Amino acid sequence: MKCELEGGSERELALTGLKLEQALGFVAESVDRLGLKAILKGGAVRDMVWNHVNGTEFKPKDLDIFVFGNIHLLHGDLQKKGAITIDRKPRKGSAVFKYRLPELPEVEVEVGSMIAEPLSYDGRASYSEMLRLDAFSSDLRVNSMSLPISGGKTKWNIGEVNDPLDGKRDVKERSLRVSNEDDVFPADRILSAVRLSVQLDADLPDSTLAKLARSSNKISGVPYHRIRPDAEKIVKSQKYDQAAEILHGLGVIDSLFQGRIMAAGELFKRWFGGDTPDFTVIMLKPDGFEKQLQVKMIKELREMGLDLAARRRLVLTPAKVSEIYPDIRNDWLIPRIVSHLISGQCEALLLLGQGALPKAREYIGQTTLGDRQPTGIRGKFADDFIRNIAHSPDCMIDLERTTKVLFPELALPARP
Known part of the structure; x- marks a missing residue:
């Protein structure tokens, strides 16, 4: 035409x-x-x-x-x-x-x-x-x-x-070029670019693929809720095999599931396709434990479709805290976080259910910082952004390292 x-x-x-x-x-x-x-x-x-x-x-x-x-x-x-x-x-x-x-x-x-x-x-x-x-x-x-x-x-x-x-011009040529050749391509947009390619039947030129590949090793640290929508659309697409081939070539799937017990491509499909339950963990911090919020939280999480699979009490050491929070950039925060988390008992909850990770994150709520208001259970009970009730992972790499500390006996991922 x-x-x-x-x-x-x-x-x-x-x-x-x-x-x-x-x-x-x-x-x-x-x-x-x-x-x-x-x-x-x-x-x-x-x-x-x-x-x-x-x-x-x-x-x-x-x-x-x-x-x-x-x-x-x-x-x-x-x-x-x-x-x-x-x-x-x-x-x-x-x-x-x-x-x-x-x-x-x-x-x-x-x-x-x-x-x-x-x-x-x-x-x-x-x-x-x-x-x-x-x-x-x-x-x-x-x-x-x-x-x-x-x-x-x-x-x-x-x-x-x-x-x-x-x-x-790209629309006419059915080609997807990046907007800025000089900047690093955002890791949280890689899945979106691949999804668009198969959805629009558009070509990803070599220059675009090279930009995406250079960012692929960062995708495992992207918050789960930011990649899940595109990942689910890819899995449910009639062109999943085509998209998966591109993602494999970019190294995205291997970056997300490196070293797992199942072939990475199959794990990607199961993780985002909803064939088996998701899991996540929540750790009540000493202030949450002192306020005896465990029963309330377990009940409310169950109402959200998340079942309690295991729980345990523990006292963290500074070394364990650093494993859970390895990416803190503000030096002034580190001693305050460590001091609070080693000050008393914590309680770890292992939860199963569809969409467990984002549901639990939403339930816990935002950290109180700056002019943002806390949401979720933090909004009701947190004292400040250090004593803020609980920790819940926001991406798969965070989930892996937190689970390793709280439930070290589990083989990750907890579901195939």
């Missing part, structure tokens, strides 16, 4: 689905009223351009919006209108908020500042320069394209696409 990539095309880019249109309009109304500028970026724009050029029918499932202006002003306005904040995460000096909107519970909307905005504090960076700099923050060029939003607009001409890195 002929690929029309110039302005003036009769066929418009359009969001598919009334819910997405309503969600975009909800945010755009606040953007306009507050006098801000904003762009729609990421998967939604990529899918619209891909459909336009290649005649496909991909349907975006969520929206990523980035603001040129005061993100906290917009955040406050969206909350006043009834948006519920379900997540908040840092993005290179700023914040990204994830919302569920009133009467649109099935649509998730992420809103953040343009990545380059912290660099423009002196007011000299133009809006067009901000768009160019922000594009380089994307993992792939097909994800760097953006569209201006105003007044709830849900249809655009192809010529309105902001495309400083020539992502439309």
Whole structure:
């Protein structure tokens, strides 16, 4: 088919689905009223351009919006209108908020500042320069394209696409090039790139594969919840074998499951495919033990679908603490953490159930630090970010080393 990539095309880019249109309009109304500028970026724009050029029918499932202006002003306005904040995460000096909107519970909307905005504090960076700099923050060029939003607009001409890195060329050629050749490719985006390759039937050129391979040894340290969604989609895909071959070639699967009792590829499929139960561990710290929260926690975890398989009391030594927390970078924190953890009894819980690791992590909640408020059981009972009730691993490598200390007799992984 002929690929029309110039302005003036009769066929418009359009969001598919009334819910997405309503969600975009909800945010755009606040953007306009507050006098801000904003762009729609990421998967939604990529899918619209891909459909336009290649005649496909991909349907975006969520929206990523980035603001040129005061993100906290917009955040406050969206909350006043009834948006519920379900997540908040840092993005290179700023914040990204994830919302569920009133009467649109099935649509998730992420809103953040343009990545380059912290660099423009002196007011000299133009809006067009901000768009160019922000594009380089994307993992792939097909994800760097953006569209201006105003007044709830849900249809655009192809010529309105902001495309400083020539992502439309990649769409036309069905190729996935990285956005920034100089930066290290983020390890938590490797699975996403491979998933996109098989989903879009797009080529990963040698330059992209080389960038992904150089980051593959870091993926075992990525928090579990950040790689699981893409991993599950890969496992359930009809093109799993194709994706697995790419992941093997990159060294990703071996990095995740090096030295295990089963072939790494089969273990990857079972771990993320849900064929057998997940497991995780929780360690009550001395303050959690003193507050006698064990019975309450076990009951509430069981209600979440996590069954107690084993428990034991123990007193940690400084050496064991360093095995559980080997990556502490703030020197001033180390003596405080060690002092607390060796000050009394701890209790270890071994838990089984689907999605055990992320469920337990969610139940324990965030660490109280800076202006973040604690969540989960920490939010109810923690005294501070040292005496914060319990420890729960957030990724597979963390799970392995914590289990080795708390239940050394177990052969990891606890499930094949």
